[in-house]
Amino acid sequence: MDRPALTDPTDGVLVLAGTPIGDVDDAPPRLAQELAGADVVAAEDTRRLLRLASALGVTIGGRLISYFEGNEAGRTPDLIRQLADGARVVLVTDAGMPSVSDPGYRLVAAAVEAGVRVTSVPGPSAVLTALAVSGLPVDRFCFEGFPPRRPGERSRVFGALAAEPRTMVFFESRHRLAATLRSMAEAFGGDRPAAVCRELTKTHEEVKRGSLAALAEWAAEDGPLGEITLVVAGAVRDATPVSAADAAALVAEREATGVTRKEAIAAIAREVGMPKREVYNAVVAAKPPAP
Known part of the structure; x- marks a missing residue:
């Protein structure tokens, strides 16, 4: 497989490559090309990436290194040096787009500061997929990532978002889902519409829609498994003037x-x-x- 051509073969480039969020058949065609032609592939989980590469029928010819939350600070300077020397570095995370609640932002910021070209291979996104299937307004939305783990901090953040008019998208661990939904119900109101999107594009995909109060009760009883994306309707402004x-x-x-x-x-x-x-x-x- 031919290596992707650079505008100038002496210039390094950082490629943020999106990976499937579930179904491997959703992998963008360019992903295989980039993995085969990269000088360096930095992966959040190298074993998981090798399984993906095998499924795509790709052999990674360049250097494969791990790049995750625990080592990204130490690995970033070396990657920047290689980029400055003309390397093509492909960054992949376990699912979706690097730097979106995943490792990558630190490297992108350093590359931009160093004058290195940054591009991407667009791929599946849990944020946009959940938003699209939620049935909630999509004309304006915001992504809030993972809520704080500590109950007090989580309540404070949700309190500050209570008046947010845009549809909100969150990631959450299945272990904290019920507690988070209860906290949202307290801050936003139990009748606020929402959707819990689980295992998107996978065999056991499920989208549970309802009020925050009803979803909190469901989560506490059923304990849903898998990767969770939450979509919550924005606040509706009261037309009555307030003194x-x-x-x-x-x-x-x-x-x-x-x-x-x-x-x-x-x-x-x-x-x-x-x-x-x-x-x-x-x-x-x-x-x-x-x-």
């Missing part, structure tokens, strides 16, 4: 959940359609006079 005093009261309620005042003011301002400065002034005015 300054009411806005200040809403900020106080949000602060009581552990959200900082700054975050609460920003969130309430978005939720009620009021400038942040007006909400801030209302909060200051609502303070009781000093004794």
Whole structure:
């Protein structure tokens, strides 16, 4: 298999290669070409990559190294040196696109700073796949990655997102799914629509849709297995005008959940359609006079 041609054979290039999130037949055709022609293949899990390469009928001719969360800081400078020397480095993670809640961002940032060309082989994405099949609005969305593991921090983050109007996409471990859904129900409201997407593109693919409260109960009872992607509808803004005093009261309620005042003011301002400065002034005015 021919090696992909560079614009200038003396120039190195970093290739972020998307890999299947489940079904190996979803691998982009260019993935096999890049794996065969790379000088260096940096993989999150080398054994898993070798299984994928075998399934694709590809022999990796270049140097194969591991590149994961535990060693990326130490491996990045060496990869940058090889890129500067003209190497074609292909970065792959276990599933989906490198650097999206996976190793890669550190290397991309260093390559950009060093003036190295960065390109990609687009591939399957759990974020977009889950969003598309969720049945929730897709015109505007945001990706929030993995929620914090600690309950208090998780509640604080969800409290700050309670007024987010865009559809939100999260990754989550099956072990924390029920707790996360309960925390979301408390912060966003139990009736907020959501979808739990499990094992996307795999044999046991399942998309469970419903309210956050119902999904939390289902997760606690059934303990779903596999890779989990959560899609949660955004907040619907109330068309009823809110007074300054009411806005200040809403900020106080949000602060009581552990959200900082700054975050609460920003969130309430978005939720009620009021400038942040007006909400801030209302909060200051609502303070009781000093004794």
